[in-house]
Amino acid sequence: MTLGAATDVEQPRDFAFTSDNLALAQRIIAKYPPGRQASAVLPLLDLAQRQHDNWLPRAAMDAVAQLLDMPRIRVYEVATFYSMFNRAPSGRHRVQVCTTTPCWLRGSDAIVAACERTLGIRMGETTADGEFTLSEVECLGACVNAPVVQIGDDYYEDLDAARLEALLDAIGRGEAPLAGSQIGRRGSCAVTGPTTLQALPFDPLAQETEPQTVQAEPSADTAIPLVPAAAPVAAVVAPGSGAPAGTEAAEKVGAEPTKAEAKPAARKPRSKMAQADAPVAEVGVETAAAKPKKTGTGKARAKSKPAQES
Numbered sequence: 001m002t003l004g005a006a007t008d009v010e011q012p013r014d015f016a017f018t019s020d021n022l023a024l025a026q027r028i029i030a031k032y033p034p035g036r037q038a039s040a041v042l043p044l045l046d047l048a049q050r051q052h053d054n055w056l057p058r059a060a061m062d063a064v065a066q067l068l069d070m071p072r073i074r075v076y077e078v079a080t081f082y083s084m085f086n087r088a089p090s091g092r093h094r095v096q097v098c099t100t101t102p103c104w105l106r107g108s109d110a111i112v113a114a115c116e117r118t119l120g121i122r123m124g125e126t127t128a129d130g131e132f133t134l135s136e137v138e139c140l141g142a143c144v145n146a147p148v149v150q151i152g153d154d155y156y157e158d159l160d161a162a163r164l165e166a167l168l169d170a171i172g173r174g175e176a177p178l179a180g181s182q183i184g185r186r187g188s189c190a191v192t193g194p195t196t197l198q199a200l201p202f203d204p205l206a207q208e209t210e211p212q213t214v215q216a217e218p219s220a221d222t223a224i225p226l227v228p229a230a231a232p233v234a235a236v237v238a239p240g241s242g243a244p245a246g247t248e249a250a251e252k253v254g255a256e257p258t259k260a261e262a263k264p265a266a267r268k269p270r271s272k273m274a275q276a277d278a279p280v281a282e283v284g285v286e287t288a289a290a291k292p293k294k295t296g297t298g299k300a301r302a303k304s305k306p307a308q309e310s
């Protein structure tokens with residue numbers, strides 16, 4: 001969608017946040033230090049768009065600029081840069097197909113064709129009933145599970161034409177299909193299994209029945225217990241770990257792991273897809289408590305957890 005296209009749209013003369021949204025906007029602004037309220041421009045534009053039938057008229061951008069004491073052009077720059085903002089009326093469900101290189105290599109051409117065939121519209125158009133708008137976007141940031149399509153706020157990953165058509169049909173019937181990987185993956189890793197972080201205490205290819213606990217942001221000197229509380233403490237310990245004295249991990253500092261110790265806890269059954277693929281390398285589970293503090297891998301791992309899992 002181009003700025004030119006937006007100028008062809010009939011623009012409302014005014015925009016004002018509802019009282020509830022204004023209160024929410026003030027709470028968002030209060031999260032930023034004095035003088036830095038412009039940092040709230042993205043969430044406020046998003047709030048305005050959600051209030052205004054999923055598109056952002058110029059009057060809404062002006063209202064955000066006024067609220068944040070920003071030059072209007074600065075707000076226009078933000079609103080025209082991000083594809084998440086619609087500057088013309090959009091269908092109720094916005095289907096954003098990623099066609100950047102990883103998704104293209106994994107079949108996004110077929111996904112685009114399936115969208116156009118199923119919805120009966122071309123890229124950039126909205127269905128006659130106003131239900132779906134189809135758009136092409138750059139990388140959605142979930143490349144490992146390519147090809148990826150975003151519909152509304154949800155990502156649908158590991159798609160092919162048939163799965164995509166089924167998804168659109170379900171959404172058209174008013175259903176809410178399960179978001180995320182459509183082949184059961186719950187993490188981002190190579191389709192044949194993880195090539196890094198192989199010592200995870202769960203199978204990243206398996207469909208979760210219960211959500212994993214996401215560790216809060218760790219402090220610099222906080223050990224990161226990646227292993228669930230019920231699981232036994234793993235046996236492989238890095239020398240000089242600095243693990244608390246008296247803990248099982250501390251007792252094993254510097255010890256060479258035996259073959260038996262290096263075996264991970266029993267793994268959950270793998271998904272059908274995972275069973276069909278090459279087995280994941282069996283390596284020892286290395287607890288975060290046993291890691292030298294300076295590595296900070298626990299933080300990286302915590303951050304690598306999907307949001308919804310997203």
Ligand code: FES
Pocket residue numbers: 098099100101102103104138139140141142143146147148
């Ligand atoms: S290239 Fe499609 S999600 Fe990154």
